[in-house]
Amino acid sequence: MSKDFTLYYNPITVNSIKVMLLCNALKIVPEYKNIELQKGEHKSASFLQLNPDGRVPVLIDGGFVLNESAAILQYLAHKYQSTLWPNELEHQAQVLKWLFWQGNEWNKVVGAYAHHQVVLPHWRNSQPESFSAQHLAKFKQVMSTFNRALNGKEYLVGNHLTIADISIGSYLIFADEANMPLDKYQHVRRWLENLQVTPWWQETQAQLLKTLIVKL
Structure with a gap:
């Protein structure tokens, strides 16, 4: 394990899970360093030197420090010359489009669903929170958009897996624990099942289960 390759993360946060996947x-x-958010370690002077925003994940590769999960995904996929970051300019643009869409739409709705159903109950040792009718309507709208985009496609961009699939898929790693209503979205479920059977997805889930106690 190289000291020059370190990932500061927290396994309950979706942005950390993206990079783990x-x-x-x-x-x-990498050398994983768990930042205990509940203990305020992300606000310590030493961590704020790495990321003034005080958020995980943060990647350290030699003397290079990088935060923001999307940037880390692109950096690693490109550095290791993986097709997860495609060579074609048009496909690169499509990957970026989905990453931007994720930040503007998916994260606000699907990310919030998992956060309130799994993350907060885990931190607070409490019951999951209920959602307003407005939030559920927005969930249906965003999920319907994503379902249409996956119609007839195995992956989001081109005909192979990219960091767009990994990044967006990370929000669904706790879909079962969150009782996320996916029954009506057959293309989303098919796409998710393709991710769930991969060794790297299963390995990440095993890592998370070692760290977390998810109350069903």
Whole structure:
């Protein structure tokens, strides 16, 4: 395990999970350093020197420090010359489009669903929170859009897996625990099942289960 390759993360946060999934897909073994958010370690002076925003994940590769999960995904996929970051300019643009869409639409709705159903109950040792009718309507809208985009496609971009699939898929790694209503979205379920059977997805889930106690 190289001291020059370190990932500061927290396994309950989806942005950390994205990078964990990619590391396992690329068979990268960084030195993982768990930042205990509940203890305020992300606000410590030493961590704020790495990321003034005080957020995980943060990647250290030699003397290079990088935060923001999307940037880390692109950096690692490109560095290791993986097709997860495609060579074709048009496909690169499509990957970026999905990453931007994720930040603007998917994260606000699907990310919030998992956060309130799994993350907060885990941190607070409490019951999952209910959602407003407005939030559920937005969930249906965003999921319907994504379902249409996957119609007739195995992956989001081209005919192979990219960091767009990994990044967006990471929000669904706790779909079962969150009781996420996916029954009506057959293309999303098919796409997700393709991810769930991969060794790197299963390895990441095993890592998470070692760290977390998810209350069903």
